[in-house]
Amino acid sequence: MKQLFIIFLSVFTISCQSQNKLKLEELETIPGLYSTIVLQNDTVAFRKFYNGKDDDTYFHIHSETKSIMALLIGIAIDKGYIKNVDQFISDFYPVILDDTSMLKKQITIRHLLNQNSGLAAIEWPNAMCDQWLNSPNPSLFLLSLPMDAVPGSKYSYSTPASHLLSGIITKASGMETAYFADKYLLNPLGITDHKWVKLRDGFYDGGGTAVQFKTDDMLKIARLILNKGTHKGKVLISQKYLEQVFSKDKKIKAPWGLKNSNYNFCWYTTEYESYEVRYAIGYGGQFIFIIPALNTAIAVNHDTRVSNPNRQSDVFLEKSFPVIFKKVLAASGRRTSEGE
Structure with a gap:
């Protein structure tokens, strides 16, 4: 012994x-x-x-969530769920087609990934970010706001804009974002446990407000x-x-x-x-x-x-x-x- x-x-x-x-x-x-x-x-x-x-x-990873979302977008493209990063987000959020703004119709996935979508520039500590998070539908809340710039013309860091990526993954694949991540990225890496919550629009957080690893x-x-x-x-x-x-x-x-x-x-x-x-x-x-x-x-x-x-x-x-x-x-x- x-x-x-x-x-x-x-x-x-x-x-x-x-x-x-x-x-x-x-x-x-x-x-x-x-x-x-x-x-x-x-x-x-x-x-x-x-x-x-x-x-x-478990640690709150905050905006590292955005980097993970970018990887998930790549996987969705690799598997044919999304055409490419230049696909218009109106394909996934058709409410944009009813908007009077022609600029919104020009927004692509690439713009969301690069923080230059031209959507309303809201980010903490801006009080409107709290309004976005607590609204009945955060995605539609952001998309209903006036445009701030021409897509691709201005870098403006936005957690609300990044969250739209989660909705795109869910709508494109038919799988909730956390499940999609588990199936194609996390579980294959041996990551079997995390804390990931949905926002009020029903999509898992895509910007970094409530994800822990x-x-x-x-x-x-x-x-x-x-x-x-x-x-x-x-x-x-x-x-x-x-x-x-x-x-x-x-x-x-x-x-x-x-x-x-x-x-x-x-x-x-x-x-x-x-x-x-x-x-x-x-x-x-x-x-x-x-x-x-x-x-x-x-x-x-x-x-x-x-x-x-x-x-x-x-x-x-x-x-x-x-x-x-x-x-x-x-x-x-x-x-x-x-x-x-």
């Missing part, structure tokens, strides 16, 4: 050590940090929870991106679609995030220390990062009940991400990007 205990203790110790090859003591003192997991070369190099949280904790599960999504849409030999999202998502040709300058970031299809990209970084952001410091050249994926969650969640997010990007990146770079034995 004693020998078995020693063997178990040894295996447990080795397992813990393998998950913390990276030393990130600098993260210990961050008040609102809840979790950080780093995957490098398909091995967990660092994994730690803070402030009483653990691997069974575990950090490990968000890492699985980052890992899928790292592996170009393939998991265990099965293509879940086509590489063709992901190339559109992370295209360097179509750039919308992001108003926040890492320095010099661009926004496309609800994802962010930038060149950081000569390395491409792809990432998703959720309010208050919810992140997943993908660094293809370093074969690295990172998932991070923070507390959003702090006095200034937006500043907390900025501080992580300014101070903590550079520390993580530097140690990942050192562990890879590289100092510059490939080919330099």
